Amino acid sequence: MRTIIFPNVKEFDIMDVDMPTLLDGEALIKVEYCGICGSDIHILNGHHPTAKFPLIPGHEFVGELIEVKGLNPQNLQPGDSVVAQPFFSCGCCEPCADGKDNVCTSLAIKGVHINGGFAQYVKVLTRKVYKVPEGVDNQLAAITEPLAVAVHDVRRSNLAVGESALVIGGGPIGILIALVARQAGASKVVISEISDFRRQFAQDLGFETVNPLDEDFKQRVNPDGKGYNVVYEVSGT
Structure with missing residues (x-):
């Protein structure tokens, strides 16, 4: 199958590799789309401390289910359009037993530690499809995976219907958080962003925006002096 591969830091190639071999409890997906995440760029540039090379990157994928090997509790059918949680967990350690398999002691993230979705086919755990x-x-x-990040953030913030929210950073995750907050019933969502392009993108989605580099930023971001019920810091600063 054809793949995009990072042989090493700052190395990029297109290669043909063998198809994934399924074990019991795994499913094979024919990839239709795979998003480019900021972490993929960090991995390519050598800024991800745990990435393992050579590596097929990509963890934001969707595609057609081709095969399920072993148990199929979700009754998935070949031909289904599917997404997946992009990591492998053991299901046996203490975090997994406690329902926190995202911090499994043997955690392996697709496109970071093991091959991911920048390929014609990718295998995943069936229970995560x-x-x-x-x-x-x-x-x-x-974009199900980054949207799930935004949903998780808004849930953890305990944002209530009618409350206001400030999102610091108007990148992909910031925009998704703003959309989820609005959908969750926020009365006002403001996005703070220095990029003209990103501010315009947010405005096109109906959000009020401010530029923290403007001299009147403090007045514009907090005109009534009441502040915000919830602030999401999504700029990485």
């Missing part, structure tokens, strides 16, 4: 709902375009479904 989810069918894309009818009517959802697969291009949109490809």
Whole structure:
């Protein structure tokens, strides 16, 4: 199968490799779309401390289910459009037993520690596969993983209906958090962003924006002096 591969830091190639071999409890997906995450760029540039090379990157993927080997509790069918949680966990250690398999002692993230979705096919744990709902375009479904990050952030913030929110950073995750906060019932969502392009993108989605580099930033971001009920820091600064 054809893949994009990072042989080493700052090395990029297109290669043909063997198809993944399924073990019991694994599923094979034919990739249709795979998003480019900021972490993929960090890995390529050698800024990810745990990435392992050579590596097929990519963890934001959607595609067609080809095969399931072993148990299939979700009753997935070949041909289904599916997404997946992009990591392998043992299911046996203390964090896994406590429902926190995202911090499994043997955690391996697709596209970081093990081969990911920048390929024609990718294998995943069957129990981490989810069918894309009818009517959802697969291009949109490809951002399920970053959208899940945004949903998790808003849930953890305990944002209540009618409360206000400030999002610091208007990149992909910041925009998704703003969208989720608005959908969750926030009365006001403001995005602080220095990039003209990103501010315009946010405005096109109906959000009020401010530029922290403007001299009148303090007045514009907090005109009534009441502040915000919830602030999301998504700029990495």
